[in-house]
Amino acid sequence: DAGVIQSPRHEVTEMGQEVTLRCKPISGHNSLFWYRQTMMRGLELLIYFNNNVPIDDSGMPEDRFSAKMPNASFSTLKIQPSEPRDSAVYFCASTLSGGGTDTQYFGPGTRLTVL
Amino acid sequence: AQSVTQLGSHVSVSEGALVLLRCNYSSSVPPYLFWYVQYPNQGLQLLLKYTSAATLVKGINGFEAEFKKSETSFHLTKPSAHMSDAAEYFCAVSQGAQKLVFGQGTRLTINP
Numbered sequence: 001d002a003g004v005i006q007s008p009r010h011e012v013t014e015m016g017q018e019v020t021l022r023c024k025p026i027s028g029h030n031s032l033f034w035y036r037q038t039m040m041r042g043l044e045l046l047i048y049f050n051n052n053v054p055i056d057d058s059g060m061p062e063d064r065f066s067a068k069m070p071n072a073s074f075s076t077l078k079i080q081p082s083e084p085r086d087s088a089v090y091f092c093a094s095t096l097s098g099g100g101t102d103t104q105y106f107g108p109g110t111r112l113t114v115l
Numbered sequence: 116a117q118s119v120t121q122l123g124s125h126v127s128v129s130e131g132a133l134v135l136l137r138c139n140y141s142s143s144v145p146p147y148l149f150w151y152v153q154y155p156n157q158g159l160q161l162l163l164k165y166t167s168a169a170t171l172v173k174g175i176n177g178f179e180a181e182f183k184k185s186e187t188s189f190h191l192t193k194p195s196a197h198m199s200d201a202a203e204y205f206c207a208v209s210q211g212a213q214k215l216v217f218g219q220g221t222r223l224t225i226n227p
Contacts, residue, residue: 048213055213102213106159109158
């Protein structure tokens with residue numbers, strides 16, 4: 001049974017370029033989360049979706065960040081334009097929503113480096 | 116707002132020794148609490164979770180944690196450390212219906 005799939009695993013880009021990170025949640029899961037992990041700030045929730053609808057995007061740093069979930073099996077996180085301070089590991093997680101105890105299953109992450 | 120504090124960003128123990136990773140939470144309502152483990156270059160994996168049932172929670176790989184409301188703590192323990200336990204461990208509290216708030220993490224090193 002495939003877990004959460006993220007692509008690419010590594011991305012190196014130059015400042016000002018557009019970056020798109022992709023996530024495929026576990027089949028049957030109805031909630032999806034995007035996290036960012038840095039040494040300075042730890043693990044931060046950026047946005048989460050329930051049934052493809054964004055529920056809480058209060059963690060999105062600024063307008064340069066956007067996320068979409070066009071269907072139950074795919075989500076993107078886009079940064080435009082990218083900046084060096086966006087360098088981090090970005091994780092996607094999914095769960096079958098049924099309450100506050102739902103276990104979130106994490107993907108392997110995308111390591112983003114912005115030069 | 117709910118929050119989590121992990122005491123000690125780095126813990127080092129000898130193989131076979133007791134592992135104790137500390138987590139204190141802040142919550143105005145009964146919380147749901149989690150411990151996750153992250154191995155190098157991997158995502159997070161759930162070790163165990165507290166959901167207001169038994170206060171002593173057993174997880175995978177021999178880990179367990181005890182919920183102590185009076186101390187607002189949820190410390191993670193393992194009686195005997197193994198080399199394969201070397202990883203980063205995160206405590207988290209659920210905030211609202213689904214949001215998780217994570218602690219800063221504790222890196223566990225096992226000495227042979």
